Every structure is written in structure tokens, then in C-alpha cells.
Amino acid sequence: MTIRFAFYGRVSTEDNQDPQASRNWQLARSRALIDKHGSVVEEYFDIGQSRSIPWKRRPAASQLLDVIREGARFEAVVIGEPQRAFYGNQYGLTFPVFVHYGIGLWVPEVGGAIDPDAEAHDLIMSVFGGMSKGERNRIKIRVRTAMAAQAHVEGRFLGGRPPYGYRLADAGPHPNPAKAADGRRLRVLEPDPAAGPIVKRIFAEYLDGLGIFTIAEGLTRDGIACPSAHDPARNRHRSGAAWSKGAIRVILGNARYTGRQVWNKQRKDEVLIDVDDVALGHESRLRWNDQDAWVWSTDVVHEPLIGVDDFQNAQDMLSGGGRAKSRTRERVRRSYVLRGLVHCGVCERRMQGQWNHNRPYYRCRYPREYALANTVEHPGNVYVAEDDVLPALDGWLAGLFEPEQIERTVAAMVRSQPDARTDPAAADAKRIIAECESKLARYRAALEAGTDPALVATWTAEVQAHRAAALARVRNHTRTQQQPMNETEIHELVEALGDVRAVLGRAAADDRAAVYRQLGLRLTYAPELRTVRAAIEISAHSWGYGLCPRGDLNPHPLIRGLAPQASASAIPPLGRHDLSIACW
Known part of the structure; x- marks a missing residue:
């Protein structure tokens, strides 16, 4: 009997993986497993979804589960890389659904179909879920440790938008040879000729005794563009009408104006979406770290706008002279x-x-x-x-x-x-797909004309990622x-x-x-x-x-x-x- 299979795979683009290449090798591994038993008749592939996200919250995985519940046109699901599909206890929460609806699950690690009554198979899959979680945690620790060292020892700019008063300047090729070969460059902060003097004025007026609101009024009265008006392309959600107290306070509290790189001012905490339904998983929340957890560069790495003493005096004034607050407030969610x-x-x-x-x-x-x-x-x-x-x-x-x-x-x-x-979202995604296919055709022609293959490969990977994301939007629209x-x-x-x-x-x-x-x-x-x-x-x-x-x-x-x-x-x-x- 020939078995009809559905293929499931997943790729995260956070580490610049090529979605098309990842899909191809996962699918090839799956076909090698089922070659003598049947063929793949349907494909479900999640792009840009973290492995920590449960199946019911991944678009393609959720669609696969819906198809199984509604009456699948296949008898089994094959997964080429279980560590990409299952994280932590996700296997234990997902496989019983397959068993209930009579759908088999095939993985290379057991050499074929998983036997729901085999203790060894259950142990193997649970181990892979734990390994997947451990791998993600190791990567997270390794990346954070490396970034902390780069900020502290090298004073490297680690990305993001430059603070008001600075702009980005080229700092030479990337120290990683592979990234340098792809044209990646380092960036460094340099004073913005228009906004840099405004930062100095704000600190000077504040240290002279002017209040935050008075400073904001003076800047607005003098026709000086506030941060959102100075860079409207990156602040479309702001009106840019005037300076706010919040903008002045943020500038006064930004330590990077002293010329040192500062990292780890914020962190991502993973919190349960629903404490009564742990299977829904976590979501990331940005939260501020205490100043003791900030990572400072040991040396001055870009031109300072403010002296260290002036910055510290401003922090003392912002905190009320260092005196303890008379009362604390407990945050209550209304x-x-x-x-x-x-x-x-x-x-x-x-x-x-x-x-x-x-x-x-x-x-x-x-x-x-x-x-x-x-x-x-x-x-x-x-x-x-x-x-x-x-x-x-x-x-x-x-x-x-x-x-x-x-x-x-x-x-x-x-x-x-x-x-x-007439859905504009689906139409826009289809337009992007058509544009990407046109670009890929031009890149192939450029390669045949003698263009550097490494350069063409970089262009192609970028376009394929955009195309894969647009295809995912089209599939998601079709499903919903x-x-x-x-x-x-x-x-x-x-x-x-x-x-x-x-x-x-x-x-x-x-x-x-x-x-x-x-x-x-x-x-x-x-x-x-x-x-x-x-x-x-x-x-x-x-x-x-x-x-x-x-x-x-x-x-x-x-x-x-x-x-x-x-x-x-x-x-x-x-x-x-x-x-x-x-x-x-």
C-alpha cells in the first residue's frame, strides 16, 4: 500500500538562514526516509517562527492540525528534522492529536513511523525536545555573552537606531572574514551636525537649573525639530509637533552621550501567555534592566557630547539628589x-x-x-x-x-x-512574489554574464527570503x-x-x-x-x-x-x- 504523506518543516530566519535551502534539505531528508513507502502530497513549512512557539501558534503547523481534525487527505506526517519541529514538551502535546485521528508520524531518528506504544520511541522524541530547548538556550547564552564582551572590551556598536544627536558612520569591514566577504561593514556613532549641539544645549540648560518642561518649551519656541520630526521616516507613529518632557528626560538619561558604548539597558523576558493554559507557550516582553546590569565599554569609542561629570550630575538631579523616595508605588494593572x-x-x-x-x-x-x-x-x-x-x-x-x-x-x-x-494584503504579497521572481531571473542572467558568484549568491538569498515570507502570507490568507x-x-x-x-x-x-x-x-x-x-x-x-x-x-x-x-x-x-x- 502506498502511503500519502504530509511534510512539515520549520526555519527561523533570525540567524540569516536561507528559507528555500532549509526547506529543500529538510524535504530531501524526509523523502529519503519514505521513498519506499509513499510520497509527499502536501507541504507545510513555517518561516521565521521560533521553535519555542507552540504548534497552535505557528501558521503552517496550526493549519496542519486543522486539516487533520477536519479530515486529512494523507495518512501520515513526515518531519525531516524533529529538533526544528519540537521544542521542550511540544511532542507530548502534539503527537496524541495525531494518534487520536489515526495519523502516523515518521521521523528519521526512529527509522520510520513512531510507535505510540513504544516506550523507546517516546523517550527518543522527548530527548530531542529537550535537546532542542537546550540548544536554543545555549545559543542565547553564547550570543548574549559575545555581545557583552564586544560592547565591554571592543566598544562595538551592536545595531539599532542611533540616539538623537548621533548618526552612523562607516568603521571598516566586518572582523568576521565570511561577513566581510559578503560586504558587511562595522558602524560607529558620530555626532550629528544638526542634532549634536541640541543635546549639549539640553544638558547645559538642565545643569543651569532649568526644568524639563521649560527646556522643551524653549526648543519648540526656537523652531528646533524634536527627535520624531528630525527623523520622521523612523518615527511615523509620532506627530513631531513639539518637544515633549519624555524626550528631554530620555536624552538626559542616555549614557552613550559620554562617548562610551552602553549595552543591556533592556532585556527580553519570556512570560506565559495564559497561566491557565501553559500549552500556549510564552511571549517576549521588553523590560528595563537596573543600571547595575548595564554593560559599559572600558574606553571612549566615539566622540562624546557630554562629559562624564556633567552626565552624572544630571543623573543626580533627575533622581532628586540621590535621596531615597519617601514612598514606593505598587504597580497595579487596571x-x-x-x-x-x-x-x-x-x-x-x-x-x-x-x-x-x-x-x-x-x-x-x-x-x-x-x-x-x-x-x-x-x-x-x-x-x-x-x-x-x-x-x-x-x-x-x-x-x-x-x-x-x-x-x-x-x-x-x-x-x-x-x-x-480583492484582499489588498494577499494582492500585495502576490505582487512581492512576482517582483522577487523577476529579480531572480535577472540575477541568473547576471551570473551567466560573468558577475561575481558570491555577490549574486548574496542577492539571491535576500530575495528568496522576501519571496518565502510573501508565500507564507499568501498561504496564511488562504487558510484564514x-x-x-x-x-x-x-x-x-x-x-x-x-x-x-x-x-x-x-x-x-x-x-x-x-x-x-x-x-x-x-x-x-x-x-x-x-x-x-x-x-x-x-x-x-x-x-x-x-x-x-x-x-x-x-x-x-x-x-x-x-x-x-x-x-x-x-x-x-x-x-x-x-x-x-x-x-x-
Whole structure:
């Protein structure tokens, strides 16, 4: 009997691996194993996914599990490199699913199919999971130790954007011969002719006794571009309107202005996504290290803008002269249902969550954070209470599903469902694939014309990585693309939800917030009218069909706690609606 196999592989591009080459050798190893037993009929390959990410959060692996649950067109899965597929206890969490659905698992390390009743096979796979975890930890320790030594002993610039006041300059070929052959160069910080004098001015004025806000006002009044306006291409999320207190404080606390390289100011901590579901794995969180953990270069490695004594005096002034604080604050995480959705009607900035009198509020303190030099009329504080908004907001949303409105709402939902043929994310990925294939054809022609093979290989590897990432986006879109629903199906789904107002009222704060975000809700508070303007406007591709703007390709769980029979993530978008809410 000929066995139909699905191939699964994974590659991480963090260490500049070639996704296409990695796929090819993993697939070749798999085919060598199953050559006399069958052939590969389907392929699932994750690109750019860390091995520590569980299967259910990897796009291709998650798709493979979904296919197995829904009825696979193959009898077994073959993996060419188990250490790339399984990390830690992932084998123990994944293989039982294969056994339950009658799907075999073949790996070279056991010479064929894994026997679920064989203790030796289970031990071997568990060992490989532990080895995979150990290998990743060893790499992490080795890389961090090497970077600490490079920063401390060599004072090497280890990447990232240069701090305001500096720019990057060439420092010669890379000391690693292989990287130097590929054209890699070292970089070093040098003073920025425009921004460097501003850093000196900030320190001088602060040491002369001017406050942070006064310094920000003076710079704004003199027409000096703030950091986000000085480099707008790398700060698209900032308005660049004026200097802020935060920008001044960050500059005053940056030790690299003394001419020494400083590394390890931040670290990545891996925290559990859900303490009640450890199988979901961890996610990385950036956190600040104590100053004692910073790694300083022993020598001055770039031109200093500030003397060491001036820098230390500024740190003493920032910390209140070194005196201990009279009290400590315990950080408490508050739940804000409308976090990121409420905008100030005066300056259009997002309002911040603020907990007052045991109630959640949203506030805008633009004039207290940014030096506007009296160019914008803005109240010192703009406040709106969450409790004043939610009842009217939920009632408005529930009203869209009342008997007199349901037909109109359902018709709008039917019209606004996405069309896979016009999805801009998928179309953009396909455009990138076509461009990459055109470039590869030109590179082959250049190679045949006598261009340096090493140079062509570098170009080809880069283009192949872009092409592989675009292919992954296309596959992910194909997997997540839902079929349009007709009016009858939408009616049944809405009826399953029941009382929308009650459902929203019972939902957990995070789930409720997710509903509002997926609806495309935007709230704008006009303080002079004490009115909140609410609007939802969802395009055909904004209800779970696009990609995260940060490039996250991992599948996310559906919204919980809304109804036992239906999930709100299955409801098509509503189109555009508006509401005016009075707040007193």
C-alpha cells in the first residue's frame, strides 16, 4: 500500500538562514526516509517562527492540525528534522492529536513511523525536545555573552537606531572574514551636525537649573525639530509637533552621550501567555534592566557630547539628589474596556487611561506633556468617564439588532463581507512574489554574464527570503479566508447570540474590548460640548482577514465569553454607523 504523506518543516530566519535551502534539505531528508513507502502530497513549512512557539501558534503547523481534525487527505506526517519541529514538551502535546485521528508520524531518528506504544520511541522524541530547548538556550547564552564582551572590551556598536544627536558612520569591514566577504561593514556613532549641539544645549540648560518642561518649551519656541520630526521616516507613529518632557528626560538619561558604548539597558523576558493554559507557550516582553546590569565599554569609542561629570550630575538631579523616595508605588494593572479607542477632540491624540475614585477615566494632558509654545488652545486636562460611555454605547450596538433594525443590519453585513479576490494584503504579497521572481531571473542572467558568484549568491538569498515570507502570507490568507455568509446564516448567528446588550455586559473586559476593536470603533470626546462621538466603519478586510501591522502571522484565539453557541469573531462587519453620547 502506498502511503500519502504530509511534510512539515520549520526555519527561523533570525540567524540569516536561507528559507528555500532549509526547506529543500529538510524535504530531501524526509523523502529519503519514505521513498519506499509513499510520497509527499502536501507541504507545510513555517518561516521565521521560533521553535519555542507552540504548534497552535505557528501558521503552517496550526493549519496542519486543522486539516487533520477536519479530515486529512494523507495518512501520515513526515518531519525531516524533529529538533526544528519540537521544542521542550511540544511532542507530548502534539503527537496524541495525531494518534487520536489515526495519523502516523515518521521521523528519521526512529527509522520510520513512531510507535505510540513504544516506550523507546517516546523517550527518543522527548530527548530531542529537550535537546532542542537546550540548544536554543545555549545559543542565547553564547550570543548574549559575545555581545557583552564586544560592547565591554571592543566598544562595538551592536545595531539599532542611533540616539538623537548621533548618526552612523562607516568603521571598516566586518572582523568576521565570511561577513566581510559578503560586504558587511562595522558602524560607529558620530555626532550629528544638526542634532549634536541640541543635546549639549539640553544638558547645559538642565545643569543651569532649568526644568524639563521649560527646556522643551524653549526648543519648540526656537523652531528646533524634536527627535520624531528630525527623523520622521523612523518615527511615523509620532506627530513631531513639539518637544515633549519624555524626550528631554530620555536624552538626559542616555549614557552613550559620554562617548562610551552602553549595552543591556533592556532585556527580553519570556512570560506565559495564559497561566491557565501553559500549552500556549510564552511571549517576549521588553523590560528595563537596573543600571547595575548595564554593560559599559572600558574606553571612549566615539566622540562624546557630554562629559562624564556633567552626565552624572544630571543623573543626580533627575533622581532628586540621590535621596531615597519617601514612598514606593505598587504597580497595579487596571482593565480599560476602551483602551486605545478614545480620542481627544481638540488634538486628535489617543486619550490615556486614568483610574480615579475607583473608576476608569480617559484623559488627555497634551499641554502638560508637549511644549506647544502657546500655539494650540488646549485645556490642561481633558477627562471623560468610562461609565458615562459604555451604557449608551452597548445600547446603541444592541439597537442595531432590534426587530425594526435587524433586516437593515443583516443586509449591511452581507454587503460588507470580504472578497478574497480583492484582499489588498494577499494582492500585495502576490505582487512581492512576482517582483522577487523577476529579480531572480535577472540575477541568473547576471551570473551567466560573468558577475561575481558570491555577490549574486548574496542577492539571491535576500530575495528568496522576501519571496518565502510573501508565500507564507499568501498561504496564511488562504487558510484564514472565510466563505461569505448569506442572510439566513447571519440571522441564525445573531439569534444564537441572544441579547447583545446582556452578552456584552457579561463579557470579560478584555473580550469586550476586543469586540469594540474588531468593530472598528472610534470614540472622539469634545470637551467643550461634553459629548462623545462614536463611529464604526469596517472595511471588507478588517474583521480578521488582514495581517497585524507589526507583521504577526500567528493565529489568535477567538473571542471568549460572548455566547455558548456562537463567537463574535464569526459575525461579518457592520458597515458605517455613528452615535453621539452626552457625558455629564
